Amino acid sequence: MTAKKKRTPVVDNDSWVVIAADCAINTQVCDSESTFIKLRNPSTDAASLYMLSAGEELYEVKAFEEDFHSWFVGQTVQRDGRLLFVTPMDPLFLILPYLSKSGKEGKFQPVDQIVMDEDFPACPRLMTCTRSLSSLHHIAEEKEVGELKFHRYSQEKTMIWLQKKVERTVVALKNKGISVGEGVKSTTYVRVKLESDYQEEDYLRYAHGLISEYISEDLSKALLKHLQLPELTSPKETEPPSKKRKLSDKPVEAGEDYTKFNSSDFARKPPKKMTAAQKSLAKVDRTGMKPMSSFFSPKAKAENK
């Protein structure tokens, strides 16, 4: 009916729609302003956007992005329907990868030597965040020599710290009534099942998944072990068991007694007469030929790959 529309490329905006706490953008605290900074995302290892408030608090930036959305702002149109969220963030998550990397050397080091990144010049500012220095002991051992403090990464401490994070997340998930069951694929699909019916493991696994968004893959795996949750290797495990699987190791017993057919009065019927076509087929030399069913068995499938 009409010609196909061409999408014009999204150009950079000079304004955004943001939801942020007052304290994140409050410029009354001191002269400096809140600034957006790029830092290394501990989970993806790529750049992500964060915000440092005037009060040196760290915030992460999340963007709600869905196709076919736009804003009407006052008398203007904003073509990206993005909604930015500026939410508080524990700086330890961002410091952790640097500390863990230097921890491989096994030495106590001053933090300003550890938290450095050529790709992200803003990175040292992480250490000036209000809670950074005082909470480093959660993930590192400390040594004080005179005025100077030295730190060394501790996996044990980190695991304990992360476990606490997971437990707190579980509490938050329960309070917010978030559906965590494996079967739930959509947040808008609400089960009739009561909340209490969810297994504790469902919550733990979900919370672990959430925390894993803030740590490296290796740490995520270590944490899974630490939480004693079995690793889900493939989506197969969530599938219903295949019909062929044995339900128990006990020997299979017949549910019915078939021996009655073995009695003498149960004479075997003579084989049915074959049609001419069947007869000629039966005479065909079949050596080396596979039965048709072999092409559909799972074994054959695996060979194909």
Add this chain to the structure above:
Amino acid sequence: MDLSPFEADNSVSCRLSSQIPDVCKTEDCCLGIDEAGRGPVLGPMVYGICFCPVSKKEDLKNLKVADSKTLSEDERENLFQKLDESSSYVGWALQILSPNTISTSMLQRTKYNLNALSHDTAIGLVQYALDSGVQLKEVYVDTVGPAEKYEEKLSQRFPGITVTVRPKADSLFPIVSAASICAKVARDRVVKGWKFTEDLGEVDTDYGSGYPNDPKTKAWLLKYLDPVFGYPQFVRFSWSTAQTLMDSKAVSINWDDEEEDGEKSARKQKNKSMLSYFSAANGSDDQNHQTHRFFTDRKLKSPCTL
């Protein structure tokens, strides 16, 4: 004809009607249906019914009502005046479908086409006459789409009434001519006195006939095209004339129920494009890191730029 109920809100569908003559409630009646303003890109489409006792058919003929298209505007106004004066035995009712109603019906997610809209409006008016106590026995309709199908649809809907659907019914049956005059007069008045809900300042009302092929109408459509909003509600957005102009001159707007083709839509439907099987990278970038479903469910991403 009092148009004020429609003028109070010209974005919706509105029904206007005359008093029901008392004879129509006791004697067998015939009813004619016709419409005005089906083709224009501007203004409302008006559906009209006229009814009178079968015995008064001759009186109606004497009024010399004829197909509204053969009459000048003044003649139509005069005839409508005469019809209104004959209110002792002639009744009428109108359904004004605003251009906005037409646009939103035709462009909604589940498309509601103009024929269906027309049929339903006609049915609604006949039902109105029945509900008002008019003793309907015969209904005459100018056809919309295939006459036979329409006749069958109406006959089934109104058992016990003889329904006659004919092309050019407005020149064959005086009662249909009368209905067409009512509809045409109402449409003319509405278009002439259109009050724009939009703040357009002094509006140039020289929009011609409103038909897509009228150069005046085309010029007007070009003049009042807003790059973001398109047109005032006076324009039927669903008309290809309006759509073509908006596609070429206005900002492009994408809706999620629009059909798309190519790579992007394939990805959206979680289908793999054939090409992806041949490329070396195989999209491994995407699979490296799978965001937790808490975030993907809520369409939350970690942006790296503002």
